[in-house]
Amino acid sequence: MVFQGLSNSTEQFDVVIVGAGGAGLMGARTAGLRHRSVLVLEHNERIGKKILISGGGRCNFTNLDVGPEHYLSANPHFCRSALSRYPADQFIELVREHGIAFYEKTLGQLFCRTSSREIVELLRAECRRAGVHLKTGCRIHEIERTDREPRYLLKTSHGDFACESLVMATGALSFPKLGATDFGYRVAEQFGVPVIDPRPGLVPLIPELADGRAWPFAELSGISLECVASAAGHAFRENLLFTHQGLSGPAILQVSNYCSMGESFTLNLVPHLEREALLEEARTQRFTAARWLEQWFPKRVAAALGRQLAPATPLSQMKQSERARLIEQLFGWKLRVKDTGGYGRAEVTVGGVDTNALSSKTMECHAVAGLYFIGEVVDVTGWLGGYNFQWAWASGHAAGEVI
Ligand SMILES: Cc1cc2nc3c(=O)[nH]c(=O)nc-3n(C[C@H](O)[C@H](O)[C@H](O)COP(=O)(O)OP(=O)(O)OC[C@H]3O[C@@H](n4cnc5c(N)ncnc54)[C@H](O)[C@@H]3O)c2cc1C
Known part of the structure; x- marks a missing residue:
């Protein structure tokens, strides 16, 4: 097939990258520094919008401890190659070169000291240095492909562009x-590249109790607690946050990646305590559960948990099985995901372009020469x-190293 529309007004580039987020700008900078002619097309009026709002405005731009075990994918090994060839140290070095002050908040998480804007400016400056062309506010109407060079033609609101590599x-x-x-995903579909069903990730959860009862803790909205949240063999010791509808906070966002709607997750609300010691202590208590729990939880939480997890009688007068059930639930409270906060509140999307269709070294589609997928659109x-x-x-x- 020869492009019908390849006219004198069609601009040619070695590479066209669609999307000026973190992945697109890094790919453009890397290819540009190799003296490839690169055009980035972005439909927003501004680049890097997600970077700007990330990390509460301070962009948690990497982590000191990065490995494939920190990622989900139908193929958990896929990310290994790219992560090992561009480790966190290299981005940290770039951040230092640009004089951006940063700090470790917790668990190896690095944040800008001043503003996420600095990361967007870093990427913009690097792209400028690499001679990258950038068009914002650009709508892509159509993409065509041929087997000859240039392989791809993009018809857009800013004119037609042809390229060898389309990212x-x-x-x-x-x-x-x-x-x-x-x-x-639509471009993947156009070229026969499979996509693993997407779903919201790092998202607040709307739980129901294991017996199907609705969530009874709206009154605790705004209170946070340390817990261990677990699902599908993964456990996260961080804070949970009660919300009007359900649960949020880092522990819940983390566990949300591992449980879909209808599936269960477990909360250990007393990770600093010993199960046997607690069982023994409960046996002799003349307080109700609500009162007894006040030694570890804020009063309102203790009252609400006590109401839900135990009868309103003193612990010493409860049946042994009732006390055991209370302790069991404090250490492993099983909840079911009734719903999530949806894409509007999800920090990421789980699923995406099937990694089996891509080279883990280059991100190029095995079956479609010159077509690459990078960043969050991929199932990583x-x-x-x-x-x-x-x-x-x-x-x-x-x-960026091969396009
Ligand atoms: C609120 C929030 C906070 C976050 N905080 C962090 C954090 O602190 N640390 C962290 O590691 N991750 C964080 N994330 C996740 C992180 O932002 C993403 O994983 C990352 O931005 C993905 O980069 P990307 O370049 O693949 O995609 P994006 O950043 O989403 O960039 C894609 C770009 O493509 C553009 N685009 C889409 N469709 C078209 C089209 N048809 N034509 C042209 N352009 C198009 C979009 O406008 C966008 O600019 C956060 C996410 C959210 C939502």
Whole structure:
């Protein structure tokens, strides 16, 4: 097939990257520094919108401890190659070169001291240094492919562009108000590249009690507690936050990656205590559960938990099985996901372009020469803690080295 529309007005580039988020800008910078001519097309009026709001405005741009174990994917080994060739140290070095002050908040998570804007400016400056062309406010109407060079033709609101390598860095479905679209998945479909069903990740959960009763803790909204949240063999010791509808906070966002709607997760609300010692202590207590729990929980939480998890009689007068059940639930309270906060509140999308269709070294589609997918559009999802940006940098860099 020869492009019908390849006219004199068609601009040619070695590489066109769709999406000016973390992955697209890193890919563009890396390819530009190799003296490839690169064009980035972004439909928002501004680049890096997600970076700007990330980490509460301070962008948790990477983590000191990054490994494949911090990611979910149908193929857990896929991310290994890109992550090892662009480790966190390299991005930290870049941050230092640009004079950006940062600090470790907790668990190896690195944040900008001043503002996420500095990371966007870093990427903009690096792209400028690499001679990258950038067009914002650009709508892509159509993509055509041929077997000859240049392989791809993009018809857009800013004219037609032809390129050898086409990189999809369009992100995924979370936070549609920042410009997230399903465009990457649609392009995958156009070229016969499989996509693993997406779902919201790092998202608040709306639980129901294991017996199907509705969530009875709306009154605790705003209170946070340390806990261990677990699902599918993964456990996270962090804070949970009660909300009007259900649960949020880092522990819940982390565990949300591992349980879909209808599935269960478990909370240990007393990770600092010993089960046997507690059982023994409860046996002789003349207090009700609500009163007894006040030694570890804020009064309102103790009252609400006591009401839900035990009869209103003194602990010493309860049946042994009732006391055992209370302790059991404090250490392993099983809840079912009734719903989630949806894409509007999800920090990431789990699922995406099937990694089996991509080269783990280059991100190129095995079956479609010159077509690449990088960043969140791919079925690689990180834990909370800077891992998602590290994947964006690493996958962008992997493609940028070959396109
Ligand atoms: C509120 C929030 C906070 C977060 N905080 C952190 C954090 O602190 N640390 C961390 O590691 N991760 C964080 N994340 C996750 C992180 O932002 C993403 O994983 C990361 O931005 C993905 O990078 P990306 O380049 O693949 O996609 P994106 O950043 O989503 O970039 C994709 C770009 O493609 C553009 N685009 C989409 N469709 C089209 C189209 N049809 N045509 C042209 N352009 C298009 C979009 O407008 C966007 O600019 C956060 C996410 C959210 C929502």
